[in-house]
Amino acid sequence: MNSDNSEDHKPKLANKQRSRLTSGLSQGKVKPQDIGLKILAQPVDVEDIEVDIVAVHGIGVNPIKTWVFKENNVNWLSHETMLPAAIPNARIMAFGYASYWFGDEAVKLTLDGVARKLLMALGSARDGCKHRPIVFIGHCFGGLVIQQAYTIAALHHKDEDFYGIFDSVTGVVFLGTPHYGVQDSFQRQIQGQIYKKVAEANIQVQDNILHSMAPDNDLLVKCVFDFTRTVALEQQQAPKLFCFYEQKPSRIDLIVGLPNITQEFIVNGSSGILHGHPCECLPLDHFSINKFEDNQDDNYISVRRQIVKMVKGSKYIMKGRKIIQVPPMGDYEIIDGHKLQRLEGAGTTRTKQETVGDEIHNGQISPACY
Structure with missing residues (x-):
């Protein structure tokens, strides 16, 4: 009798666990209208646009909410007092893609696949000006997407869909990007407690993209090597790179809504930088390093400083490349x-x-x- 009762309770427990886990996807369902390249801000007269700024988010997020500071609902990429005010001659865009790796919205992601979608969208959006300077901003996996896209654009620079993009990239700001993989302890947590709970709740998982960010993963190593090598070959006309990395551990339980999981660094200082390029630490965790409260937020000021610097330097880089008009x-x-x-x-x-x-x-x- 007791055994039968235990069996009867299993579906109920699984459903309860499933409900708790899926509630971790608090940012909500991603609609087709939410993904793709979206213009967040630009001058009233499009003739005044001098640079394209393109932000690319990480995995497991809602592309509409990922850049928003939750407490006051401010998106620093679009708010009139923040980046648009700092660079009024910029067309600021955000590239979104379906990125959930578990739950009903889970998709099978590949680095190359997302990078090519970014290039296709960007090529179409720049049809009127193939050689306007581009400054990228990448959070977490988004930084790797930018690297892969840059390498593809370099290798296929004559492709009509990608034409002009490689020649136009003048800067990249990385926010918590795992250039050398996420922390081993974070990987163990994912493969341990979180995987166990997800399996018990019978939730769909597409975890291949998580494996691609493991330390020493062949795809990750090749992506970063090809990118840095391609940048180095540009010499004096190379795009400027700047890395920001987190100083606080992250609440991993926020990923799936599970309590009592040890806080861990997801991208530490040694993985969040690119050797030979400038970097700066921010007193933030991985989930807040791409969100800023207002224009007095010192973390925003640090990030803004590097973006403005890259934009100002764009014309000199483009001039040095001797792009023919x-x-x-x-x-x-x-x-x-x-x-x-x-x-x-x-x-x-x-x-x-x-x-x-x-x-x-x-x-x-x-x-x-x-």
């Missing part, structure tokens, strides 16, 4: 002895070099920025 309405222009012809087709702008000899800009003639 072809007049929008001109049929031909002679530049350095080369005859260039403007071609129209398939909604894009291309140029044709009509001289035999060295190719310009490694075989790529850059389209007009207009």
Whole structure:
């Protein structure tokens, strides 16, 4: 009898556990309208736009809420007193993607897949100005997405969908990005208590992306190596990189709504920096390092300082790259002895070099920025 009662209670316990776990996804369901590249702020006159700032979030979040400071509902990327005020000539955008790794909304993510979606969206949004400078902001996994996207754009710089992106990236700010993997202790917690509770509740899990952020993971190592190598090859014209890393451990229970789980560092100082590039610590945990209360928040001031610095330096980097601008309405222009012809087709702008000899800009003639 007791055994039968125990069996009867199992479904009820599983449902209760499931309810507790799924309540951890407090940011809510992600709708198709929430994902993709969204413009958060830009000048009234689009002709005044001088730079694109693109923010990319991490995993397990709602793309609409992830940049918002919960207590006052301020999004520092869009609030009129924050980043738009600091850089009024910027078009500020956020790239969102489905990123839940457990629960009914779980999706199977790949680093390459998200990076290519970012490039496709960005290429389409920049159809009118292929060589406007780009400054990226990446939180956690979002920083790795940016790295992968940059490498893909470099390798396929002639691809019509990605055209001009590699040449235009002038800076990247990383917020708690696990360049060398998340903490081993965090991985053990995920694989231990959290996995156990998720399994008991019979909840869908797509955890492949978590494994890709483990220390010494081959995909992670290759992503960071290819990115840093590609940046280094640009030498004086390389995009500026800056890393912010967390100083406080994070409440891992917030991920899934479970109590009494030890606080852990998710991305520590040794993993949150890129060797040879400047960095700064922030007295925040992993889940708050991408959210700021107001324009007097000292953590915001630190991050804003680096973004503004990158934006100001963009024109000098672009000038050093000697990107060729072809007049929008001109049929031909002679530049350095080369005859260039403007071609129209398939909604894009291309140029044709009509001289035999060295190719310009490694075989790529850059389209007009207009």
